[in-house]
Amino acid sequence: xxxxxxxxxxxxxxxxxxxxxxxxxxxxxxxxxxxxxxxxxxxxxxxxxxxxxxxxxxxxxxxxxxxxxxxxxxxxxxxxxxxxxxxxxxxxxxxxxxxxxxxxxxxxxxxxxxxxxxxxxxxxxxxxxxxxxxxxxxxxxxxxxxxxxxxxxxxxxxxxxxxxxxxxxxxxxxxxxxxxxxxxxxxxxxxxxxxxxxxxxxxxxxxxxxxxxxxxxxxxxxxxxxxxxxxxxxxxxxxxxxxxxxxxxxxxxxxxxxxxxxxxxxxxxxxxxxxxxxxxxxxxxxxxxxxxxxxxxxxxxxxxxxxxxxxxxxxxxxxxxxxxxxxxxxxxxxxxxxxxxxxxxxxxxxxxxxxxxxxxxxxxxxxxxxxxxxxxxxxxxxxxxxxxxxxxxxxxxxxxxxxxxxxxxxxxxxxxxxxxxxxxxxxxxxxxxxxxxxxxxxxxxxxxxxxx
Numbered sequence: 001x002x003x004x005x006x007x008x009x010x011x012x013x014x015x016x017x018x019x020x021x022x023x024x025x026x027x028x029x030x031x032x033x034x035x036x037x038x039x040x041x042x043x044x045x046x047x048x049x050x051x052x053x054x055x056x057x058x059x060x061x062x063x064x065x066x067x068x069x070x071x072x073x074x075x076x077x078x079x080x081x082x083x084x085x086x087x088x089x090x091x092x093x094x095x096x097x098x099x100x101x102x103x104x105x106x107x108x109x110x111x112x113x114x115x116x117x118x119x120x121x122x123x124x125x126x127x128x129x130x131x132x133x134x135x136x137x138x139x140x141x142x143x144x145x146x147x148x149x150x151x152x153x154x155x156x157x158x159x160x161x162x163x164x165x166x167x168x169x170x171x172x173x174x175x176x177x178x179x180x181x182x183x184x185x186x187x188x189x190x191x192x193x194x195x196x197x198x199x200x201x202x203x204x205x206x207x208x209x210x211x212x213x214x215x216x217x218x219x220x221x222x223x224x225x226x227x228x229x230x231x232x233x234x235x236x237x238x239x240x241x242x243x244x245x246x247x248x249x250x251x252x253x254x255x256x257x258x259x260x261x262x263x264x265x266x267x268x269x270x271x272x273x274x275x276x277x278x279x280x281x282x283x284x285x286x287x288x289x290x291x292x293x294x295x296x297x298x299x300x301x302x303x304x305x306x307x308x309x310x311x312x313x314x315x316x317x318x319x320x321x322x323x324x325x326x327x328x329x330x331x332x333x334x335x336x337x338x339x340x341x342x343x344x345x346x347x348x349x350x351x352x353x354x355x356x357x358x359x360x361x362x363x364x365x366x367x368x369x370x371x372x373x374x375x376x377x378x379x380x381x382x383x384x385x386x387x388x389x390x391x392x393x394x395x396x397x398x399x400x401x402x403x404x405x406x407x408x409x410x411x412x413x414x415x416x417x418x419x420x421x422x423x424x425x426x427x428x429x430x431x432x433x434x435x436x437x438x439x440x441x442x443x444x445x446x447x448x449x450x451x452x
Contacts, residue, residue: 322368
């Protein structure tokens with residue numbers, strides 16, 4: 001039996017693509033292995049978003065090529081966003097790769113992994129496939145690569161936003177939503193498999209259903225999924241600030257299983273920089289938005305990301321961003337330095353910022369946010385909070401860990417658990433009450449006091 005090993009890089013959206021490819025292969029009799037060194041065929045699903053992600057992808061491809069020359073593997077397949085962006089260059093510079101498939105060619109995984117297929121004879125798909133129509137649905141087989149208690153559901157594909165720094169529309173095609181019923185059906189399937197938390201992802205989740213002529217479709221979807229038997233939490237990632245509707249916020253406030261968590265990448269707060277980014281808005285409008293969100297959904301955690309060093313960002317612009325972060329006091333913040341990406345509108349902008357200055361600004365912003373985050377965590381000491389148990393802690397086998405509803409997996413820290421009632425051994429995905437006893441910048445520490 002042909003063994004296929006996957007190396008999946010970057011975001012949850014990419015991970016879903018890998019899970020779909022693995023599902024198709026498994027259904028046709030291929031064996032999926034978690035150990036790439038034991039695979040006959042190695043598939044690297046790449047990211048091409050920013051420079052650091054591209055470097056990581058190239059390193060992973062070269063490592064997989066080593067497995068082909070020195071190990072058991074006889075076939076190497078490279079998939080994903082990097083292929084959409086640099087297919088011709090990769091083919092010219094990496095002859096050891098047997099096949100390249102882009103983001104709209106997910107279904108080609110069967111043919112490129114078939115030992116009988118002459119991959120060099122496969123048709124070449126042109127770069128920037130704006131006519132892409134690929135969407136998986138509830139009938140598409142998947143092999144989950146996440147822990148058993150949570151799963152991502154991709155509710156849409158592609159993006160039509162004009163953000164000046166982003167190449168995603170050229171790699172993923174135009175925005176297109178999945179059918180409402182397809183998503184609901186997949187949610188029920190995942191619940192039957194034992195999944196307890198559904199995490200909805202897309203390049204732009206807040207626009208879900210617009211292209212289908214549906215108003216407030218994300219709100220209706222979230223409400224429906226919140227009633228799925230067996231599902232404890234439903235989380236939405238990657239929303240856009242201009243599309244946070246009152247109805248969506250009402251669902252977060254009213255539905256117990258719709259977690260009080262808003263992931264909304266803002267990228268900046270200075271009107272000057274936002275205009276250059278082709279995003280619009282200003283510090284005042286964004287502060288009013290956050291105020292509206294918190295008023296309608298008490299206790300909500302707001303997560304965002306920012307870019308420092310965007311072309312044209314002045315010290316005054318950065319100072320305004322710092323003031324914004326200190327005023328708003330976000331619960332979670334990620335900061336990235338600007339990556340100058342050829343083919344994006346920002347690449348041609350003047351007044352480039354020195355990378356050292358961009359990094360200094362990033363460090364300053366993260367330092368300010370760490371003070372805010374620790375203060376917020378310290379306010380939780382002595383409270384009993386609801387936690388989804390996850391198992392052994394990543395940092396020590398002497399501790400357990402879990403997450404509050406205000407913590408998304410992998411990006412928001414966790415609750416470290418150092419004690420529990422005698423004889424009590426919780427299962428991953430089980431909800432427990434945890435008394436918080438310590439607070440750190442990213443993580444909290446506490447003990448289980450009861451089963452929720």
